Amino acid sequence: MAPLLPLARRIDALSEFVGRWVAWLVLAAVLISALNAVVRKAFNTSSNAFLEIQWYLFAGIFLLGAGYTLLRQEHVRIDVILSRFSKRTQIKIDIFGILCFLFPLVVAVLYLVTPLVITAYTSGEMSSNAGGLIRWPVFALVPLGFTLLGLQGLSELIKRLAFLQGLIDDPTQKKQEKTAEEELAEAILAAETAKKKEAAQ
Template sequence: MQALLKLSSLIDALTERVGKAIIWLVLVVTLIAAGNAVMRYTLNYSSNAFLEIQWYLFSAIFLLGAGYTLMRNEHVRIDLIAGRMSRRGQAWIDIFGIIFFLLPMAVAVMYLSWPIFLLALNNNEQSSNAGGLAVWPVRLLVPIGFFLLVIQGVSELIKRFGFLQGLCPDPTAKGHKPTPEEELALAIKAQKGEL
């Protein structure tokens, strides 16, 4: 079990790095949207590429951030039953949900989205909008995002079993963690300090 817990912490470290990088995409999308609006109203110029890159980045934030959200236990839950159970009971519900719902769904989407990406790449699929972007990069986000979700699901499964065996703390315990907005503000302050 100790080897599995080490694997889980490696997965968590990867997920943490991806999550921290995604936080910056929120700032990039905001700047692109603001720049597009300013150009549209001051220079009477706009481009479909600006709109599409925003959509692509929103997709990246959502798809690549799913594992990070799961790791931080910030995903949507319906605690009608689980909220009344002990921590051990909640861990068993999580194990059941991960094994029978999360992993099968995420593996299926990852598997089924790969040929769609390959077809888009091989055909050099382009947006149907004038001045639009290539489509294959955003199609690649689907299998990558679901792969990250699958490995984080495995990590969460390992942590739940570790908790049940008394080998690690409760992975669902909520300590004070900064919100994504607070993390972005801290990252910006750290960047300013480095300059």
Template sequence: MTGLLAFSRAIDGLNGFIGRSVKWLLLVAVIVCAVNALIRYTFDMSSNAWLELQWYLFAAVFLPAAGYTLLKNEHVRIDVVTGRFAPRTRAKIEIFGTLVFLLPVTVLILYLSFPMVWDSFIHSEMSSNAGGLIRWPAKVLIPIGFALLSLQGISEMIKRFAFLQGLIPDPGEKRGHH
């Protein structure tokens, strides 16, 4: 279990680094959005590329940070129901949910996204909007985000098993924000 906990810490470190890093893209997105709106309303000019850049920046924050959100125990859950259970029962529910729901869905999305991303890349797919951006950089965020979420799911499952064995404290308690 020591090796698995080390693997879990490595995944936590990776998702922690990514989560702390991509938050700066929010600032960039706000600046792009503000400048775009200012130019559009002041000079009555607009660009699809600037609008698409806003969407890409949102995707660059949301998708890679999904694993970080799971690391921080901030994903939407059924806490109203599970909050009444003992920590050991909650850990078993988390393991079940990860094995039956999270990992199958993330692996399926990974499997289905690779051909789409590859096709977009090799054909240099462009937006259908006039003046739009190339699409593959945004599409590649899908498998990256779901791979990070899958890895974090594995990490959380390892921690739940270690908790059930009495090796670590309850990993399901809310963690502080960083």
């Protein structure tokens, strides 16, 4: 399993990269929503394209962010039940879930949705609403999002198997970045420690 750990790290890096860029879609959705509201109230006009692009952005946030969410261990878990088991048992349950539920779901979605995306692209399918948008880009988010989710699932499987072999630490610990306050406190503490060392010399 050790040779596969670099692959898991590369997948994690990809999920981290995608997740950070997808976060900007939230800002885009908010700005478009605000602009649409202002135009509708100020000029008594609107466009279905404005409404649909908000739906597209929401789909992008939800689908493209799924792998990042799995990386961060933020998907819904039944911790009330799992917490009663040992860590190794919890990891084995995770492995079972990945193999028997996550991977089959990803394969089924890709199998069923990909032909629809191809058909929508080749036909140039448009929204049925007046002034609506072309449909294939939002359709394409489904297989893309599930591919990213499947890749992250593979990474999580590798890490859990490596944990059972004693190669890495617990991969189920949530990855939390330090807040600005924590970083500031650490910087102040480091500066004070440095001053004390200089004074002692």
